[in-house]
Amino acid sequence: MVMPVLRFNFANPNGEASTQREMVLAAIEMATWGDTRGLAAVSVDEHHLTSHGWSSNPVMTAALFLHNTSNMIVSIDCALGPLWDPLRLAEDIRFVDSMSAGRLLTTVGLGYRPVEYQGFGVDFDRRAALMDCLLERMLAAWSAETFVDGRPGSRIGAGTWSQPHPPLYVGGGVRATARRAVRFSLGLSLPAHLPELGQYYLDLCQRQGVEPNLIMPTAVNRGMIFLHEEPEKAWAEFGEHILWEAVTYGGWVDGAPLSSMHLPGVLTLDEVRASGRYRFLTPDELVAEARDCPDYGPMVFHPLVGGMPIDEAWKSVQLFIDVVMPQLR
Template sequence: MSSIRLRFTFALPDPDPSRQSKVFRAALEMARWGDDKGVDLVSLDEHHASGFGWSCNPILEGGMILAATSRIRVGVAAALGPLWHPIRLAEDLAVVDQMSGGRMTVTLGLGYRPIEYAAMGKDYTRRGRLMDELLDTLLKAWTGEPFEYNGATVAITPRPLTRPHPMILVGGSAKATARRAVRFRLPLQIPEYLPELKAYYEELCREEGIEPVVDMVGEHRPGMVILHEDPDKAWAELGEHLMWEAVEYGAWAAADMRSVMHVRGVTTIEDVRASGRYRVLTPDQLVDELIARGPASSVTLHPLVGGMPIDEAWKCVHLLTDQVVPKLRERQARS
C-alpha cells in the first residue's frame, strides 16, 4: 500500500515564541489525528543556528509524537550524527525505542553547514571521523555488553527493545557515505535519485557478502505536497509560505550537495511552482498519482510549511485523511 507521510520542520519566518508554541502543538495534534486516520509516518529533521526555530532536536520531538500515538512511525531524516554525544544518543534512542515499541527510524547524516558544528563546539573538518566514532559507539552500546569508551569501561541501560538495535541508516549522496554504510553493515539512505550511487553500494555489499538495504528518492522525485481544492488559488494566496521555505532552505545547500529537499536559485513563486519540489494538488490528483505509481508509492504532506496559517494547514490534513486515504485504500483494495 502507498505510504502516507506528514513532514514538520516547525520553522517560521518570524519565530515568535507564542506563535511557535502553537505550531508545535498543532503538529502534535495533526500527528495524533493522523494516527487514527491512516497516516503512516511523521518525518522530522535537524538543524541548528537557523534563526527560524527549525527543528533542532528530532529525537525529543519524535519521542513526544510517539508518546501521544499508538501506531504511526517517526522517521528522522536526518539527525546530524557528529553533533551528538555518542553515549547520550545511544541512551536516548534506546529509551525512545522502548517507550514507542520500536516506532522510530533514524537516518544519521554528516550535515553540510559549518555554523552548526561551530555552535556545537565540533570540528567540521573531522566530521567523517566523528561519524565513524558515533556509529561504532552506538553499535557497541546497544549490545548491552561493557565496552571501552574514552578510557573507561561503560555499559548502557536500558537496552533497546528492537534487536539487534534500533533502525538506523547512514544518509548522504557521496560514495564515502556508501562505503561507511557497508563498513558498519547498515542500510543506506540516499536523499536524491542517484541510481549510480545505489549500484555502487550494492556492489560493495556483494563483495562483503551482506544484503543491501537502500532507501532512495524515487525517479519521479515526488517533492512535498500541499492539498487544496483549487491549486491555482492556493498558489496565489498561500504560495508565499512555500516560497519562503524554498528560498531560505535552498540557500543552505552546499554547491556539490545532491538532495531532493533543496531548491536552488528560486526568486518567485512561479519559480518554486515550476521546480516541482513543492506541489499543490487536489485530493483526486494525488489519488490518481499514487495509484499510477503502484503500491510502493509515497507522498509527504508538508501542511505547516513556512508559517502556513494553522487553519489552512488543518484543511490540508483533513483533505488527506477524509478524502485521499479512504479513496486510495478503496482503489488499491479493488486492484
C-alpha cells in the same frame, strides 16, 4: 503502494516562540488524529542557528509524536551525527525505541552547514572521522555483550528493545557514505534517486556479507504536497509561506542540490512552482496521480510549511484523510 508521510520542521519566518508552540501542538494533534486513519509516518530533521526556530532536537521531537500515537513510525531524516555526543545519542535513541516499541527510525548524516559546526565548537573538517567514532560508540553502547571503550559500567543497558539495535541508517549521497554504512553493517539512506550509488552499496554488501537495507527516493520526485480545493487560489494566498521556506532552505546550499528537496538559487514563486518540489493539488488530482502509479512510494505532506496558517494546514490533512484515503484503499 502509497505511504502517506507528514513532514514537520516547525520553522516560521519570525522564529516566534508563541507561533512555534502553536505549530508544535497542531502537528501533534494532526499526527494523533491520523494515526488510526492511515497515516504511515512522520518525518523530522535537525538544524541549528537558523534564527527561525527550525527543529533542533529530532529525538525529542520524535518522542513527542510517538508518545501520542500507537501505529505510525517517526523517521529522523536526519540527525547531524558529529554534533552529538555518541553516548548521549545512543541513550536517547534507546529510550525512545523502548518507549515506542521500536517505531523510531534514525538516519545520521554529516550535515553541510559549517555554521552549525562552528556553533558547537566542532571541527567541520573532521566530520567524517567524528562520524566513524559516533557509529562505533553507539553500536558498542547498545550491545549487551560489550562495554563502551572497554570501561566497566559504561554500557547503557542490557540490550535494546529493537534487536540487534534500534533501526539506524547512514545518510548521504557519496560513495564514502555507502562504504561507511557497509563497514558498520548499517542501512543506507540516500537523499535523492541515485541508482548507481544504491547499486554500489548493494554490491559492497554482497561482497562483505552484510544484509542490505537501502532507502532511496523514487525516480519521479513528486515533492511535498498540500491539498486544496482551488490550487490557483492557494498559490495566490499562501504561496508566500512556501517561497520563504524554499528560498531559506535552498540558500543553505552552494551549488548542486544535496537532496531531492533543495532548490539552490530560487528567488521567485514561479521558480518554486516550476520545480515541482512544492505542489498544491486538489484531492481528485492526487487520487488520479496515485492510481496511475502503483509504485507511488512515500506521499509527503508538509502542512505547516513556512508558518502556514494552522486552519489551512488542518484542511489539507483532513482532505487527505477524508477524501483521498477512502478512494486509494
